Amino acid sequence: MNGDQRAWERFTPRQRMARFVAYFGMVAAVAVSLRTIEFIPEFLYDAPTQMADLFRRMWPPDAKFYPTTVHGALVETLHIATLGTVMTVFLALPVGLLAATNITRSRTLNLFAHFILVSSRSVNTLVWALLFVAVFGPGALAGTVAIAFRSIGFVGKLFAEALEEAAPGPIEALMATGAPPASVFTKGYWPQVQPAFWSIMLFRWDINVRESAVLGLVGAGGVGMVLDDAMNLFRWQQVATVLLAIFAVVVAAEIAVNHIRKKII
Amino acid sequence: MTPNARLGSGDPSRSLVIRRLRKEYVKGHPVLRDVDLTIEGRGITAIIGPSGTGKSTLIRCINRLVEPTAGEILFMGQDIARLRGRALRMARRRIGMVFQEYNLVERLSVIENLLCGRLGYVNPVAAWLRKFPAADIAQAFDLLDAVGLGAFAHQRADALSGGQRQRVGIARALMQNPDLLLADEPTSSLDPRTSVEIMELIAALAGRMGIPVIVNIHQVDIARRFATRIVGMAGGGVVFDGPPQTLGDDRLKSIYGGEGWLAT
Numbered sequence: 001m002n003g004d005q006r007a008w009e010r011f012t013p014r015q016r017m018a019r020f021v022a023y024f025g026m027v028a029a030v031a032v033s034l035r036t037i038e039f040i041p042e043f044l045y046d047a048p049t050q051m052a053d054l055f056r057r058m059w060p061p062d063a064k065f066y067p068t069t070v071h072g073a074l075v076e077t078l079h080i081a082t083l084g085t086v087m088t089v090f091l092a093l094p095v096g097l098l099a100a101t102n103i104t105r106s107r108t109l110n111l112f113a114h115f116i117l118v119s120s121r122s123v124n125t126l127v128w129a130l131l132f133v134a135v136f137g138p139g140a141l142a143g144t145v146a147i148a149f150r151s152i153g154f155v156g157k158l159f160a161e162a163l164e165e166a167a168p169g170p171i172e173a174l175m176a177t178g179a180p181p182a183s184v185f186t187k188g189y190w191p192q193v194q195p196a197f198w199s200i201m202l203f204r205w206d207i208n209v210r211e212s213a214v215l216g217l218v219g220a221g222g223v224g225m226v227l228d229d230a231m232n233l234f235r236w237q238q239v240a241t242v243l244l245a246i247f248a249v250v251v252a253a254e255i256a257v258n259h260i261r262k263k264i265i
Numbered sequence: 266m267t268p269n270a271r272l273g274s275g276d277p278s279r280s281l282v283i284r285r286l287r288k289e290y291v292k293g294h295p296v297l298r299d300v301d302l303t304i305e306g307r308g309i310t311a312i313i314g315p316s317g318t319g320k321s322t323l324i325r326c327i328n329r330l331v332e333p334t335a336g337e338i339l340f341m342g343q344d345i346a347r348l349r350g351r352a353l354r355m356a357r358r359r360i361g362m363v364f365q366e367y368n369l370v371e372r373l374s375v376i377e378n379l380l381c382g383r384l385g386y387v388n389p390v391a392a393w394l395r396k397f398p399a400a401d402i403a404q405a406f407d408l409l410d411a412v413g414l415g416a417f418a419h420q421r422a423d424a425l426s427g428g429q430r431q432r433v434g435i436a437r438a439l440m441q442n443p444d445l446l447l448a449d450e451p452t453s454s455l456d457p458r459t460s461v462e463i464m465e466l467i468a469a470l471a472g473r474m475g476i477p478v479i480v481n482i483h484q485v486d487i488a489r490r491f492a493t494r495i496v497g498m499a500g501g502g503v504v505f506d507g508p509p510q511t512l513g514d515d516r517l518k519s520i521y522g523g524e525g526w527l528a529t
Contacts, residue, residue: 173368173434176328177441178358178385186393187381191372 058240065238069226070245076140077222078249080215081208084147085201092152096159103163103189113156121153125211129220140221147208147215155204162196163189198264202257209253213246278341279306279444279477281327286336286346288322296322298501299336306444308493309468309478311509313485315521319501320481324447327479328360329353341444358385361438361476363467365450367430369437371423375414378422378433379405382440401440408436412466428459432466439470446471448480452487460484464491485517 011019098104098113123131128146136142166189174188216224223242230238281304288297296319304310312320325331327338329345338345345356361382369378383401384392391397409415412432417425422433431451438446448467452460464480468491471478482488488495489509497505497512497520505516518524 167371169364169366169368170370172330173362173364173437174370174381174384176330176357176360176362177382177437178354178356179381180354180384180389182389183384183387183392186389187373187377187384188370191370194372 054236057236060237061240061244062235062237063241065241066245069238070223070242073216073223073226074245074249077212077215077224078209080140080143080147080212080220080222081205084144084212085151085205085208087144087148088151088155088204089201091148092155092159095152095156096163099156099160100163102166102168103185113160117153117156117160119153120149120151120156123150125150126214126218129215129218133219138219138221143212143215143220143222146220147212150211151204151208154207155200158200159193159197162193162200166192195264199261202261206253206257210250213249276306276444276475276477280304281306281445281477281479282337282339283323283327284337284339286323286326286338287334288319288326288331289334295334296501297326297333300501300503302496302503302506304477304479306477307475309471309480309491310494310496311488311492312479312481312496312498313483313488313520314498314504316483318498320498321449323498324449324479324481327445327447328357328362330362354385358441359444361441361443361446363431363434363438363446363448363451365453367427367434367454369422369430369433371421373422374419375422375425375433376402376405376409376418379409379436379440382437385441405436405440408439411470412436427455428463431455431459431463435463435467435470439474439476442474443476446476446478448478450481450483453483457484460487461490467491485512 095113095116098109099117101110104110104113125146128149129143132142132145132149136145170192171184171188174184179187212222212224213227214224216222216226217228219225223246227239227242227246230236230242281302283300283302283304285299285301286297287295287299289295300319300323302323312323314320322331326333327340327345329348333346336346340356341359343352343356345353348356370381373381377395380387380397380401383397387397387401406415406418409418412435414425414429414432414436417429422430425433434451446467451467452463455463464487467478467480480488480492489512492509495505495507495509495512496503497516499520499522505512505520514524514527517527
C-alpha cells in the first residue's frame with residue numbers, strides 16, 4: 001500500500017470550498033449590517049443619566065404598597081400560573097400521544113398533532129391573553145386559559161419526544177403477553193416517561209410563573225395589572241415594589257422546582 | 266390430567282405447525298425461505314445456527330412481533346399469521362416469551378413485572394389502578410418463589426442482576442399459563458454458569474407445567490444438554506432436525522460452515 005492511499009483529510013476540497021463560502025458570507029453579513037444599523041449616539045450617551053434618574057425615583061421602594069395591593073395580585077399570579085399548568089396536563093397529554101410516532105401510527109394524525117403544537121407555540125402568551133380577554137372579558141380566567149394554551153406546544157412536544165425515546169423492549173414484551181393498547185401504555189410507556197413528564201411540567205410551571213407576571217399588561221389578571229397601573233401613574237416607588245416582589249417569587253419558584261426535581265428523579 | 270401425565274406424552278393440542286413461512290425485510294431478500302417446521306406439544310426444541318440466519322425472525326413470527334411475509338403458523342386451531350387486533354391478542358395470551366435483554370419494565374417492582382404477564386386477561390382500568398385479581402397475585406408470589414426470588418418481590422426491577430432479571434422474565438412469561446413458551450436467546454447476555462442455571466430453570470418449570478418450549482440459542486453445548494430436539498438453521502432454512510445425540514461435528518460444520526472453530 002503506498003503513502004497516497006493512506007493520506008487522510010477531514011474535508012474534501014469541495015467541502016473546504018463550501019465552508020470558506022459560508023464563513024465569508026457570515027463576515028460579509030456582519031459588515032453590511034454594521035453599515036445599515038440605525039445607531040443614534042445621542043440616546044446611548046444619555047442612557048446612564050436616564051437610568052440613574054429612573055432608579056433615583058424608584059428608591060426607596062414603597063413597602064406599604066405591598067400588603068394593600070401587591071400581595072393579593074401576586075397570589076393571583078401564582079394561581080394563574082398553577083391552574084394554567086394543571087389545565088395543560090389535560091390538554092397536552094392527548095396531543096403528545098397523537099404526536100408520538102411510535103404510539104400513533106397514522107401520519108395524518110401525527111401531522112395534525114404537530115400542527116396544534118406549532119400553533120400553540122407560535123402565538124405569544126400576551127397574544128393568547130388578548131384573544132381570551134376578548135372571549136372571557138378582562139381578568140384571571142383569560143390569563144389562566146392563555147397560559148394553558150401557550151403551554152400545550154411546549155409540554156406536548158417534549159412529552160411526545162420522551163415517548164418516542166422510550167425503550168422498545170419492555171413494550172414488545174407487554175405486547176407479547178396479549179395486553180391491550182391501553183395497558184401497554186399504562187404499564188409499558190408511562191413508567192418509562194413518568195419522570196420526564198413531571199420534570200417537563202415543573203419546568204413549564206416555572207416558566208408560567210414568569211409569564212403570568214406580565215399578563216396584566218393586557219388586562220388578563222395578576223400582578224402585571226398592578227405594575228401597569230403604577231407605571232401609567234408614574235408611581236416609580238410602587239413600580240419598584242412590584243418588580244422586587246416578582247423577582248422574589250421567580251427566585252423562590254426556581255428554588256422550589258430544583259428541590260422537587262431532585263426528589264422525583 | 267395431572268402435569269406429570271402430560272409431561273411424557275405431550276399435549277397434541279399444544280403443537281405448532283409452521284408451513285412455508287417466508288419473511289423478507291427487504292423485498293426480494295428473504296431472511297426465512299419457506300420454512301416448514303412442526304413442533305409437537307412437548308419438550309424443548311432448540312434452534313441453533315449462525316448469527317443473521319433468521320432464528321430470531323422465526324421465533325418472533327410465531328407471536329407476530331415480526332410480520333411474516335407469507336406462510337401459515339397453525340396453533341390451537343388458528344392460523345396466527347392471519348389474525349388481527351383482538352383475535353391476535355387472544356392468541357398472544359397463550360404464548361409466553363422470554364427475551365435476550367429481559368425486557369422488564371425497569372421502574373416497576375418485581376412483583377408488578379410478574380403481574381404484567383396477566384395484562385392480556387385483566388381489564389386495562391383495573392390494571393392501571395393496580396387492582397389485580399387475588400388469584401393472580403397469589404400465583405405471582407408462588408412463581409417468584411419458584412424462580413428463587415421470593416425475597417425480591419418489592420424491589421425495583423432495575424436493582425436486579427442480569428441472571429435475576431432473566432428469572433423475573435421467565436416468571437412473567439409463565440404468569441400467562443401459556444400453551445407454548447418462546448425464548449429468544451435467553452442466555453446470550455449471561456455468564457456461562459448463569460446461562461446453565463437459567464436453562465435449568467426453564468426446563469424444570471416448563472416441564473412441570475407441561476409447556477412445550479422453543480428456544481434460540483448460541484451455545485451448542487447448552488442446546489445439546491437441555492434440548493429434546495435440535496433444529497439447525499443456515500441461510501434462512503432448516504438444515505438439521507433431530508435429537509441432540511445425532512448432532513455430530515459434521516452436522517455442525519454444515520450448519521455453521523468451516524471447521525477451524527471446532528475444538529478437537
